[in-house]
Amino acid sequence: MSAVDMPDKKAQGTKLRAKALKVRDHANPASAIATFLLPALLIYAALTALPVFRTFYNSTHLVVPNRAAEWVGFTHYIDLWTDRIFWKAVGNTLTWAAAAPLLEVSIATILALALYAKVPFARFLRVAWFTPVLMSYVVVGILWMWIYNFEWGALNTFLRFVGLGDLAQAWLAQPDTALPSLIAVTTWMWTGFNMVVILAAMSSLPSEVLEAAELDNCGWFAKLWFVILPLIRPTLLNLIVLSFIGKMKIFDLVWVTTQGNPLWATETVSTYVYKRAFQWNTFDLGYPSAIAVIWFVIVMIGVLSLTFLFKQSDKVEY
């Protein structure tokens, strides 16, 4: 017997015919790929990529309504260097982006541990803590303006009630307290969310590991410090990066509550860009675009260096 059935003469003919046919990829038909991808790509190109390029283009031009954009080189960037409000806004935003993630994630870890240890009413507490993140910044902003109200706000009422009336003040109206007060609001909003994520990560830990730690005679603190936290470290780092990105964008809350006042104490890069682009009657979109570009670069550097700093082998996802 022969090892292989040999093609006969007749088959040679069909072989030639097949050569003429175009090779089509049955597993990955190009037409289907194009159909599925095209709408998303069009929207992406028109409403994400194009605006980004437009902003980069603006940043080297004077962009005034009803006039062709005028090339001004890097003038905007040079002006930016001496713009004290801009640097104040950068400082505020960076403070926010540094403080908030640490506050949110550390408080959230403690709360998650409490729920993980099965305190009573865990289901209710989880709902109560998570709810703030569902509200829009507009609602949250108005609500907290009331809470920080000098005369009848909840915070001052509470302080007077416990006998610390001297501390009562107009929280959002004073330069030293305005920014910390707003950071407290974002912490209020996002801690519950972080807690839910951390709790999910803790619940998915293999119980064998914790039981092994138990057998190794670990106390609860040792178990937390040496076993639980290292195991959920990737989640914690992701949350820190996520929160960092969120705070670098922050706009709504400031806009609703203080609009950057008092004395630029709460001015963020976002609100400053908005003011320069759409509110101050400077009629130039070039300068705010330059701010946006610089900020884009700073955010990228921030995210990359955080990722590098945490230098996990497992990659950070946003």
Place this chain on the structure above:
Amino acid sequence: MAVVTLENICKSYVAGEERAVDDVSLTIQDGEFMVLLGPSGCGKSTTLRMIAGLESITSGTLSIDDEPMNAVPAKNRDIAMVFQSYALYPHMTVRDNLGFGLKRRKIPKAEVAKRVEAVAQSIGLSDYLERKPHALSGGQRQRVALGRAIVRDPKVFLFDEPLSNLDAALRVSTRAELVRLHRELSATMIYVTHDQVEAMTMGDRVCIMSKGEVAQVGTPMDVYLNPASTFVASFLGNPPMNLLPCVADETGVNVAGRHWTGNTNNSSPGTDLVFGIRPEDLVHLESEDGANISGEILSVEPLGAETLIYVQTQADDQPLIVREGRATTAKLGQTIHLACKPGMVRLFDAQTGLALTPPTGETP
């Protein structure tokens, strides 16, 4: 019914890279049960998927009933396939799973219903038609997958390791079921598996593949008895064929310090060859007289019906395996003398691994 012809089929996923399937030519006759057998990564599944139209063919021609199929999309080839994971639509009932392929083919509703009922009857799932796959056992899911292919009444059936997710007992009964099905439908079937028991028991013919190439095609007994290469010899059989290095001389070969007299297909004396003998074709001799191979017994494994004896020979580091009956006298550490049953020795070229043709037999 249909004849499936593969001519010089090649598949490479990245142009110019190594070929997953390399120059496969094969004809599957009308009504034949062809098994593609090989270790994982040998290209058997890729070949099957090319026949199905799920993968494109890089070069070569696939035809069904002499009609080239390369450019025809899967849905127009009139082929049904049973997948390893069953691939039942999880959001549809058994009835809808069975009828899904028919509905698309513009078959009247009443006809679809009739055929679904009939097939459900024949696979014994009439009572489960309204269930969804997650509410079925593994064996039932497997039967739905089978029914989904049958109901289509296709030219060709393809099976991609359909039994590998079943437990051992179910696998045996489903094997018989498939054989019965093939007899009833007398359809062309192509069956991919890595399990040689399935191949031996079900196939009209077996196509053994290795590294993307066809190693041998033939009836199960043919490939078992006359392996075309050392690869086939060592892949088939459990334990596989014993392969020992040997050197040709004028009357036969010198193997393991002894001599075996037989046809060497005119190999010139001094040529390196490989000596092949199946474990069940070695006879345990009482004395050294007439022995072809001798060695020390390394271990004795009683398996119940039979006993495997591992023998250390001079020829090779690999122990030789002998299959004996239950009542063996072999003891650990003894020297054992073995003779080869007449006509059962196979010789292979040491360089190419190919069998010396014609099939070697001893001189009478």
Place this chain on the structure above:
Amino acid sequence: MRTTGLATPADQHRVSSRLRNLALIIGLALYTMYAAGPFAWVALMSLRTTTEIAADPYALPWPMHWDKFLSAWVDSNYDVYFLNSVTIVLSAVAILTVVGGMAAHCFARYTFRFKGLLYFLIFSTIIFPPQVTVIGLFQILVEYGLFNNRLGLVLVYVSIQMPITIYILEAFFARIPNDLFDAARMDGYSEWEIFWKISFPVALPAISTTIILNTILLWNEFLYAVVLISDDDKRTLPLGVLRFMGDQLEDVGMLATGLMIAIVPVVLIYIFFSERLIQGMTAGAVK
């Protein structure tokens, strides 16, 4: 012999652990007040008149003024804002689900050239600060007559939520076994039908997750709305609430009612779909 007091180590241990539990409970109670108190407060105020609130901001709402919701709805243009929000958010979510689902299906199912690059490009926009798009977007929409236009806002909403939608759906689609699609192909279905009849129904859990997530995030969206919408009758609810605040700064009671109208739909979604919602919100964060 039994001793009184805290003589044995076991007793000491019990007392210290009881103290620790007490501290924990007080801490949790305080945090719960901080987390849930503001919401409870605004809910109570929404049922009280401004005069009542001025008298005592922390009293219970008695009698309950449910009619305030009606007057906020009718007198303060809330019906328009609410309707705008509903239309804009639902249209955007519908387009997002289909367009994002198609793209996610494509990324999960096929291999093609530049796939990795395209996925990276789309996905990297998740970390872009909005400042970098908002100015260019404003100019482009003005040029195409889509500024101050609800359709324009819908398209922008689709573009900002698309990366996360594709991300969540792609992860789910990729887990559907390939055999299922091959089986459908053999059954005679086109790629397009396979998407609608297999991918979509099988991935319904993930799809509902993205629908709920997108609904909530877009319902609360403010920055793009404030930049891209200027007419009062095109405003979404967050803009309406803010305008309302500007008009009625002193009318705390009415304002609280307005806030509740904005919150209630979100809370309802949360009550009915809390697990799905949490899944969606945490999709990017859990490894």
